[in-house]
Amino acid sequence: MAARNQQTSTLMLKSAGRPPWYAPDGKNLPAYVVGIAGGSASGKTSVARRIVESMNVPWVVILSMDSFYRRLTPEESKRAFENNHDFDHPLSYDFESALRALSDLKQGKAVHIPQYDFSTHSPSSQSQYLYGASVIIFEGIFALYDPAILQMVDVKIFVDTDSDICLARRIKRDVAERGRDPLGVLQQYDRFVKPAYDGFVRPTMSNADVIIPRGLDNQVAIDLMIQHIKRQLDEHNATIMRPVLVGQYDGSSAQDGLAPTLVTVPQTSQVRAMQTILCDRSTPRGDFIFYSDRLSRLVIEHGLSLLPLKKRTVQTPTGLSYEGYEMEAEVTGVTVLRAGGVMEKALRSVARTAHYGKILIVGDPATHEPRLHYAKLPPSIERHQVLLMDPTIVSGANAMMAIRICLDHGVSEGSIVFVSLLATPQGVHAIQTAFPLVRLVVALLDSRIGKDDLLVKSGYGVFGDRYFGTEC
Ligand SMILES: Nc1ncnc2c1ncn2[C@@H]1O[C@H](COP(=O)(O)OP(=O)(O)O)[C@@H](O)[C@H]1O
Ligand SMILES: Nc1ccn([C@@H]2O[C@H](COP(=O)(O)O)[C@@H](O)[C@H]2O)c(=O)n1
Numbered sequence: 001m002a003a004r005n006q007q008t009s010t011l012m013l014k015s016a017g018r019p020p021w022y023a024p025d026g027k028n029l030p031a032y033v034v035g036i037a038g039g040s041a042s043g044k045t046s047v048a049r050r051i052v053e054s055m056n057v058p059w060v061v062i063l064s065m066d067s068f069y070r071r072l073t074p075e076e077s078k079r080a081f082e083n084n085h086d087f088d089h090p091l092s093y094d095f096e097s098a099l100r101a102l103s104d105l106k107q108g109k110a111v112h113i114p115q116y117d118f119s120t121h122s123p124s125s126q127s128q129y130l131y132g133a134s135v136i137i138f139e140g141i142f143a144l145y146d147p148a149i150l151q152m153v154d155v156k157i158f159v160d161t162d163s164d165i166c167l168a169r170r171i172k173r174d175v176a177e178r179g180r181d182p183l184g185v186l187q188q189y190d191r192f193v194k195p196a197y198d199g200f201v202r203p204t205m206s207n208a209d210v211i212i213p214r215g216l217d218n219q220v221a222i223d224l225m226i227q228h229i230k231r232q233l234d235e236h237n238a239t240i241m242r243p244v245l246v247g248q249y250d251g252s253s254a255q256d257g258l259a260p261t262l263v264t265v266p267q268t269s270q271v272r273a274m275q276t277i278l279c280d281r282s283t284p285r286g287d288f289i290f291y292s293d294r295l296s297r298l299v300i301e302h303g304l305s306l307l308p309l310k311k312r313t314v315q316t317p318t319g320l321s322y323e324g325y326e327m328e329a330e331v332t333g334v335t336v337l338r339a340g341g342v343m344e345k346a347l348r349s350v351a352r353t354a355h356y357g358k359i360l361i362v363g364d365p366a367t368h369e370p371r372l373h374y375a376k377l378p379p380s381i382e383r384h385q386v387l388l389m390d391p392t393i394v395s396g397a398n399a400m401m402a403i404r405i406c407l408d409h410g411v412s413e414g415s416i417v418f419v420s421l422l423a424t425p426q427g428v429h430a431i432q433t434a435f436p437l438v439r440l441v442v443a444l445l446d447s448r449i450g451k452d453d454l455l456v457k458s459g460y461g462v463f464g465d466r467y468f469g470t471e472c
Contacts, residue, residue, distance in 0.1 A: 018059055018372040019237065019364075020397075021108055021132055022404050026434030028108030032232045033136045033152055034225075037143040037204050038159030039197045040088070041170035043215025047159055047222060048137040054226045055233070061133040063105065065140020066116040068098040071123070080121040083184040087121075088141065088196030095146045102152050105136050110409045119179030131375070131408065134236055135229060141197075144204040154232070157225065158208035159215045163194070258425055259432045262440045265302045271295070275444050278421075278460045288466050292391070295421055295443055296346035300387070303419040303441045304351065307331065307385045329385045329415070332357055332378055336390035336402050339464035343389035343419060355384060359405055361398045370401045382410025388418045391463045393442070396427030403435050413437035422446055422459050 022028045034051070036044045048062045070092055072080060079085040086092060104111045110131040117124040143149070144156050167189060174180040205211060212221045265271060274291045277283050283291075309325040316322050332355040333347040334340075347354060357377035361370045378384070386406055393399050399418060406416055414437040423442040431438060446459040465471040 017362075018132060019369055020401060020404075021059075021134060024434070026400060026404060028404070028408070029236060031106045031108065031133050031136050032229065032236065033102065033106055033138055033154050034157065034229060035143040035149075035153035035155070036137060036139040036157045036159060037141060037145070037201065037208070038215070039161065039163065039166050039201055040141055040193055041166045041173060042159045042161035044139045044141075044143075044159050046216045047157070047212065048139045050216060050222055051137060051226055051229065055135065055229065057233075059133050060135040060137070061105070061130050062137045062139060063102060063113065063130070065093060065098060065138070065143060066118075067101075067113045068094045069116055070094050072121055077121055083188040084191070085121070086192045086196070088192045088200075090142055090145060090200055093142060095142075095149065099146065099148050099152070102136065102138055102149060105130060105133060106152055108132060108408050118174075118177070132372070134233055141201050142204070144207040145200065150207060155210065155225075155228065156208045158205045158211045160205065160211050160213050161215045163197070258428055259436065261432060261436065261438060262428050262442070263302065263306070264445060265299055265441065265443050271298065271443060281461065285466065285469055292342055292421070292463075292467055293346060296343045296391070297350060299419050299421060299441055299443050300343060300346045300350060300389075303387050303417045304331070306417050306439055306441065327385070329383060330355060330380075331387060332381050332384040333387045333389060334359060334377065334402065334406060336361060336388065336398060337374075339391045339467065340389040342391055342463075342467055343421075347387060347389065355381070357381065359402050361401050363398070368395070368397070370397045372401060372405070375405050377406070377409050381406070384411070384415070386411050386416045388416060389420075390418070391421040392460070393418075393420050393423035393427040393431070393440075395424075396430035399427065399431050400434055403431070403438055417441060421463070
């Protein structure tokens with residue numbers, strides 16, 4: 001039982017090169033949902049897998065209804081092991097949880113899906129982390145049954161395979177993969193599977209847009225379906241955000257027209273001197289590192305000072321009580337790799353108990369469109385105040401993707417503080433337009449951006465290269 005409660009989950013996201021999945025206003029575009037229903041062993045999973053393989057992009061995911069079987073009582077579990085429990089009645093599914101997961105995924109949120117173990121008739125200790133799919137394939141015998149789920153599904157498929165073939169495949173599969181014996185499979189089939197198919201599952205065929213006779217054997221129908229889904233994905237991609245282009249902001253180089261969510265650190269004499277050292281092309285690398293670290297600590301401290309406090313009373317060594325404060329919520333620092341690592345170092349030097357996450361976004365060399373390559377965030381991040389760290393904001397496109405990822409993982413917009421050493425007003429404006437509640441703390445504003453390479457023409461140069469010594 002203890003093992004069952006210790007749900008493990010892979011928090012890694014392997015979406016090599018995922019383009020933006022949200023519109024210029026920062027809001028997610030809904031994912032396209034394909035529902036695949038049909039009898040048990042008709043080939044639903046096989047068809048879903050064939051679609052995923054043919055799409056050949058990581059942002060197509062399968063959500064199986066197996067994950068939403070209701071938990072059995074001890075009495076029901078005993079009957080299940082005697083092949084005498086009805087897993088084919090609609091009441092055996094938790095449609096509410098299935099709807100919630102599907103709806104979250106469709107809205108672009110990250111979800112943890114329980115995994116089901118057919119040999120124990122219960123959820124396994126594993127859960128699956130799904131994030132950011134543009135196409136979701138929802139498959140199961142009742143995928144086209146529940147009216148609220150049907151509302152979520154964009155294209156509805158029913159796999160119609162001869163029942164004798166389904167039975168033969170089910171015996172083979174359940175013995176090989178689900179820890180069953182042939183006689184038990186036959187008993188369960190006669191008692192529950194066949195009557196439920198006739199009474200509940202087959203009638204949902206009338207909800208389908210497309211019926212695929214013979215399942216995987218019907219290559220023509222599957223190819224047509226794949227073409228249809230690819231077209232939907234192309235249309236989806238056509239409406240996603242292109243880089244926020246230089247020139248959209250018409251203020252001057254100062255804070256003209258920018259909202260008060262932008263805070264520049266006080267321009268003390270020390271800050272001015274440090275900025276000058278960082279802007280100077282002849283500054284030796286050792287000095288560049290030293291002053292970047294120092295300025296990072298200042299910006300981080302400034303960012304931390306914006307986070308809310310709550311009252312805390314402590315006893316002093318002399319026995320008096322002291323009415324003080326503590327942070328209202330835990331802090332997570334999210335590093336936008338690689339240059340954000342510099343600011344992470346600064347956060348580690350001032351915050352003893354922070355959590356950490358990392359995001360890798362790489363600009364497409366031709367279009368400068370940001371592409372998500374990796375994200376790893378702490379599981380409880382939705383309850384934390386988040387410091388997003390990237391030393392430079394140019395077009396704002398990378399920052400917007402990083403903010404979107406935090407929001408998709410349940411962080412509220414008002415809990416995010418984006419800290420940066422140098423930002424363009426254009427980039428800040430783009431971020432503020434899409435995410436008006438995100439606060440930004442920067443050390444320096446600089447408005448000069450190269451039209452072709454989207455690099456700040458003055459300022460610190462390519463910060464990461466200068467800091468890590470990787471300049472060409
Ligand atoms: N066209 C096919 N030819 C041969 N075996 C198949 C075919 N389609 C599916 N199978 C096998 O039948 C079993 C059930 O298929 P599956 O796709 O899991 O069905 P479902 O998801 O509808 O229960 C699996 O072992 C699968 O490998
Ligand atoms: N513990 C369980 C749960 C479900 N089943 C059977 O699985 C069938 C649905 O899965 P398919 O992959 O075949 O669509 C359903 O017909 C249940 O009878 C089970 O045997 N044990």
